[in-house]
Amino acid sequence: MEHSVSARSVLRADLSRPAARRTVRRSAVVSGGILISRLTGLVRVVVVGAVLGPTYFANAFVATNMVPNLTYSVIAGPALALVIVPTVVQVLARGGPDAAIRLLGRVSGFLLIASAVLAGIVALSAPVLGWCLSLGIPQPSLREQAEQTATVLVLLVAPQVVLYTAAALGAAAQQARERFTLAAVAPAAENVVLIAAVVVVGVHWGPGLDVAEITAGPLVVLGLGSTLAVAVHACLQLFGASRAGLPLRPSLRWRPDPEVASVLRRLRNSISLPLTRSVALYVLLAAASTVPGGVIVVQSAYTVMQVPTALGARAVSTVVLPGMSAAVARDDHSGFAASWRQALTLASITSLPPLLLLTALAHPIASMLANGQLHSDKLIDQLAACLAVIAVAQFAASVHMVGLDALFAQLNTRCPRVASYALLAASLTVTFAALLVPDDQSRLVVLCAGLLAGELAGAVTVLFGLRAALRPERWIDHAQIARALLACVSMVPIVAFGRWFLSTGEISRAGGVIALGACGLVAIAVYAGAVRISWIGRCP
Structure with missing residues (x-):
């Protein structure tokens, strides 16, 4: 039976x-x-390759542009949705939208503060990161110039750590309400803005620039342009969360809430997932930088x-x-x-x-x-x-x-x-x-x-x-x-x-x-x- x-x-x-x-x-x-x-992500890769070419500057830009995403993974990364969505689904069934909004607000308050601290650490570590990303270049003069270039780029993209965290929280809120479309499409806006920044550099300063001839202009356009791109992405995800009925209202009152403590504990236990993947990818990119x-x-x-x-x-x-x-x-x-x-x-x-x-x-x-x-x-x-x-x-x-x-x-x-x-x-x-x-x-x-x-x-x-x-x-x-x-x-x-x-x-x-x-x-x-x-x- x-x-x-x-x-x-x-x-x-x-x-x-x-x-x-x-x-x-x-x-x-x-x-x-x-x-x-x-x-649009593929177009972004194609445009970056076409404009910047097989150069050490291209290596520095691509690698540093991935640092904020990899750093955000230290907080939770892709595991954030895997932990938050099941919890929010259960809270919605048990206590309704108000309880879910309260939970999300307290969790997001903690995570946004943590991401701001990590963004500061990334900025302070910019010289070390620049040194690591240029370590494999054989020519001493080019290695020094690549190190300086990567350091400046890291400083310009560091705020993206906070923006990626906000975007992930907005996407998780939409997923919990089974609203999937905007969360899936929003990254396209980030790609479009970054493509525009790369095209501006190619048109104004010319293609194929390497670290020996790079100036402050293209560095600022690429660094700030990529950060603006992530900001647009984050705004779209937060808008989608609000439309799904789960607006993010960050709160500092996470300590007295046992359910928030449970979520944060599972995030802490899950941190190895994005962290190990980020470390593996970062080491892999550092090894790839030994080849122009x-x-x-x-x-x-x-x-x-x-x-x-x-x-x-x-x-x-x-x-x-x-x-x-x-x-x-x-x-x-x-x-x-x-x-x-x-x-x-x-x-x-x-x-x-x-x-x-x-x-x-x-x-x-x-x-x-x-x-x-x-x-x-x-x-x-x-x-x-x-x-x-x-x-x-x-x-x-x-x-x-x-x-x-x-x-x-x-x-x-x-x-x-x-x-x-x-x-x-x-x-x-x-x-x-x-x-x-x-x-x-x-x-x-x-x-x-x-x-x-x-x-x-x-x-x-x-x-x-x-x-x-x-x-x-x-x-x-x-x-x-x-x-x-x-x-x-x-x-x-x-x-x-x-x-x-x-x-x-x-x-x-x-x-x-x-x-x-x-x-x-x-x-x-x-x-x-x-x-x-x-x-x-x-x-x-």
Whole structure:
């Protein structure tokens, strides 16, 4: 009898049912918003590479522009939403919007003060950060100039730590109310403003500037322009939170509130997740700075990796997290397990096409991304090799991402913490090994392999933790994932033809971009049709 009840519960939550279809539709809406943000993010990377070129100044600008985001991760980073959303969902169900607003206000008061302190530490540490980011430059004169340039840029971007914290709080408030679109689209505004700043520098001072010829003008425009970009992003997220009925009203009264103390305690226990990832990425970028333009190549590959994970796994987990949290709150173990299987299946389904496309079309994609000062055969080859590695890394990152969301929905911080340590150890091991590689191109590929090693280690750790937590429920839908793998086979002829066509060398650059986009869209459409047919075949 118990088995039959459990089976009926699983069937009610199956992917062929209306509730699951609603999850798919919502995930598609979130994916659309994220697509806009990620495409502008790719344009941002392309514009930076085209204007600044493979120079040490480009390395300094890209690396310092990531410092505030990495520093904000010390407070909570991506873990902030994973901790706050389940709590706010439960508080809303128990005490209504007023209680949730009060909780958010006290949590945000603490976090904004903490982020302001960290921003001050970043500013005071600017000389040290500048020294670290220029350490790998062999020429002493260039190294000194790069150190001074990076120091000034760090000072200009330090306030972004507070702004990123405010943006994350606003996005978490919207997610708790199941308002996803603006939160997903808002980062696009940040990208647009920064692109404008880079274009101004290219038009007014010329492209390809290196540390030896840089002046105060372009430094100020790029530094303040990037900070203004994050401010616009934060304002949009706060506006969205207010429209969702959860305006952020920072309060200093967090000490006497036991629920706030519980949230902050879970954030403290979860700090290793963003911190270890930030440390791993920072060390990786420092290693990439030993190659002229290496930071741009690695960041381009990393940005490409984030696109499919954001459109797939992040969109799915954003939609599923409130439901999984609600299942935990009502002690519905079967419902939670069904939601997890949905999340894992959808994340796998959305990660398989990028795996095939990025592996097979790595060189044409690299050629499309490398423009202006960055367009050279050597850099294109380096980027193509990195993209092939990233293709596998994005699949591992997707599984890792949805696994973390499921654990946080259970208010489990121990297993994610262990996974973060595994990610850091694996990534640093491969990164330090890359420094022993004498060839520049091979070194950058090994550095990207460090990203892959870290995500694999994290994903394996998270899956083991979830498998134990889900027993006796099934933890994976083997049949649906097998169908997705078979559907992926339908893409192979289209991708093979596209690769052959793009390798003929008889088409213009613009034509190549159009052909590449058409090949990707047709292949994904065929794959989506094959997946849909397999789902319809299972519907009663």
